[in-house]
Structures are given as structure tokens and as C-alpha cells.
Amino acid sequence: MTDDVLFKSHNEALIFAFRFATEQYAISPTAKLMKSGVVGNGRGLVSLDGAAQAGLILANVRRLTPIQQACIVCRYSERFTACKCGNSCCSGTFILEEYRKAILFLDDVVALPALTGITLRQMRHAIIRNYFEPKKAAERLSIGQAADRLKVARRTAYDMKTKIETVLIDHDKTARTKIDEYLGSMCGYSAA
8 A cells, every 4th residue: 555655644745736736837757857857756746647636635625614725725835936026115026826815714714703803904914824834934924023014012913813823723723634534545544
């Protein structure tokens, strides 16, 4: 059975699927040989095989509830891409649409209901991004920086962060448990 296992974990499978799905052009095996001398990662997941495998994985993501899907997208999808517009307002990257939509969705159905009173949408988005983005990611927003930029008291921002993350943690854990069940056979185990 281990010879047929394509991924060591659901994390590896999801990272592969989201990265493959965001490539603009599929590179043929011949083009990869000419470019680097190596084709794929030894698993045969290039070209149509890679597209099919990514499609199977993403189809399992679509079986999740909308909140669970948004958590998986925020955790595993590509988040940013390079921007070469050259405008003075440009930071050199821009947020990808799928990631942006997942943040908006989580803001509406998770973050906003977790808070009372008037809150800034940009602060809630910063908190959601801060929760899901890797600690060392160049684009990661710190809560303190976001609070300063938005002129929100840091204590208020951190109180908001605590309330939102309490709810996000539960949804994120449920999403990862469920996708682990769905992808278990691809990863060489049965989660049942």
C-alpha cells in the first residue's frame, strides 16, 4: 500500500493541490526537462496527472461546509502574487482572489458575530490573516502594526484578536479533522 501513497499527510496533499491550481500554465514534462533536468517530484504528478490529482483533492475540499472550506483555503492556498505595476502605492505583491474571498467570508460569518459594538473591517481582516499566515511570512501583518495603521488602540485590537481566534480555532480544527478523514486514503491511512 505504501507504494501507492502520493502524500505523507493531508497537509502535503492540500499544499500540492492549491499550488498546482494557482499555476497559470501547466509545464509539460519536456519543458521541465529542458529547464531543470528533473521532471516532477518522483510521484508522476505533472501535467494532466497533476491536474487530475489536484482536482480530486480540491473536490474533497468542496465537500466541506462553507466555513470549513474558507478555513482550508486560508490555511493552504497561495495568498499573494508578485505585482510589477510600478505604482508608488504598490508593495510589490497583491492578495489572490480566492484567499481574499475566504477572508471576507470568515469575517462575515465568524469574526463579526464574535464581537460586539462597532469594529473596523480592516482590523478583523488583519486578525484573520494573522491567524492563518505563517509566522515568518513576509506579508504577514502583526496585530500591533495593523492597530497602529488603523488607529485602533492596541489593547482593543488584542481583545478583538482573542475573541475572533477563539472561534477560528474551533472552526479550523474541525475543518482539518474533516479534510483529514476525506484525504486519508490518498495519504496511506484511514482516518475512520
